[in-house]
Amino acid sequence: MRKLISLFLLVIIFLVGCGTSQHTVIDWVDFVKWDGTMYDGIYSGVISDEKYIGEKLGEVKFRVADNVSDPEYKVKNGDAAFHEKGTDLFKVKGYSHVIAVRSTRAIHKYQLYYSREHTKYNWGYKNLPLEKVNIIEIYQAATIEENERISEINEPDKVSRFLEILRNSQGSPNFEPNTENGDPTYYKMVLYTGEPIAYMFDLMYDGKTYYWYPAEPATLSNDMQTFMGDSPPTQ
Numbered sequence: 001m002r003k004l005i006s007l008f009l010l011v012i013i014f015l016v017g018c019g020t021s022q023h024t025v026i027d028w029v030d031f032v033k034w035d036g037t038m039y040d041g042i043y044s045g046v047i048s049d050e051k052y053i054g055e056k057l058g059e060v061k062f063r064v065a066d067n068v069s070d071p072e073y074k075v076k077n078g079d080a081a082f083h084e085k086g087t088d089l090f091k092v093k094g095y096s097h098v099i100a101v102r103s104t105r106a107i108h109k110y111q112l113y114y115s116r117e118h119t120k121y122n123w124g125y126k127n128l129p130l131e132k133v134n135i136i137e138i139y140q141a142a143t144i145e146e147n148e149r150i151s152e153i154n155e156p157d158k159v160s161r162f163l164e165i166l167r168n169s170q171g172s173p174n175f176e177p178n179t180e181n182g183d184p185t186y187y188k189m190v191l192y193t194g195e196p197i198a199y200m201f202d203l204m205y206d207g208k209t210y211y212w213y214p215a216e217p218a219t220l221s222n223d224m225q226t227f228m229g230d231s232p233p234t235q
Contacts, residue, residue, distance in 0.1 A: 028065050028081040032101060032113050034058065034089060036077060039099055039113035045123035045197045047092070047110045052196035053100055054091030060101075061085060094196050107139060107190060112197065123199055125214040130163050132193035138203070138228065141186035150187075150229040162227055169211075169218035177206035187228075 030041035034057060047053065061078030062085060080087065080101070088102040090110070097118040100110040114121065136159060138151040153159055177184050187203040189212075203212050203224075210220040 026065075026069065026071060030081050030111075030113075031075070032060070032080045032083065032089065032099065033075050033077055034099060037115050037117060038075070039115050042098070042112040042114055042121075042123055042197070044125075044200055045112050046107045046190055046200045047100055047112060048108075048192050048196055048198040050108065050110075052093045053110060054093045057089040057091060057099065059085075059089060060087040092196060098197070107188065107200065123197065125199075125201065128191065128199050129193055130167070132195075133159060133163060133191045134194065135159070135192040136162055136227075137190045137192075139188045139190070141188055141202075151227055153227055158227070161223075165221050165224055166212075166214075169214065169220050171216055171218050172211070173216045175211060175217040175219060177204065177211065178208050179206065181207050 030043075032039045058078070060080045060083045062076070062080070063083060064073070064075070064079055065082050083101055083103065090100045090102070092098045092100050092112065095114075097115040099113050101113065103109060103111045105111070134154070134156075136153040137149050138153075139149055153162055184204040184206040187205070189201055189203045191199045191201075193199070201212055201214070203210065203220075205211075210222065210224040212218055212220060
């Protein structure tokens, strides 16, 4: 009986301990708040050239991720979801409702954010003017921080062939990548149209099939391999 009582007390202590050490984890979306406006990340767009970066607006004052666990927290001016305090914020030339945030993790070293209060999201595949694309770059996602580009396509006939592969991609909502030999290899393809913001889309290869997500999963011709640089993709 004494052993049972002792075990019961230990269980109570454990439960009380659990109750006093609860920690709320918040899954933040990528945002920056500046001058009273919330800016959301442009996940399918990238600054096409540093010459389009305008004057400095200011700096991030507080990173909320990993520092805020209160779900009732009210976001303040200068807050950013994932950027550290002191990170520079800039205007983007030609866009009054887009800002650029200095980031070593982004292609061309800037991440872009737009105000949904003032403009629509205009950087999806459906918004891409294919007839204006004149340069395409491909990066392996794991090496973006080092800006290691694996392929640049700038000859008009090759650009046309690449775009034709995208046009002919097959929508496959039930597609499941092959993972027998590990996770797929992730790439970023950047399509330039002469505008300050280039279009950027994920491209994956699972060892057998290239695929991407223009809206839903879509498989691509293995002719894509001809644009992937000198080395074959690895998993």
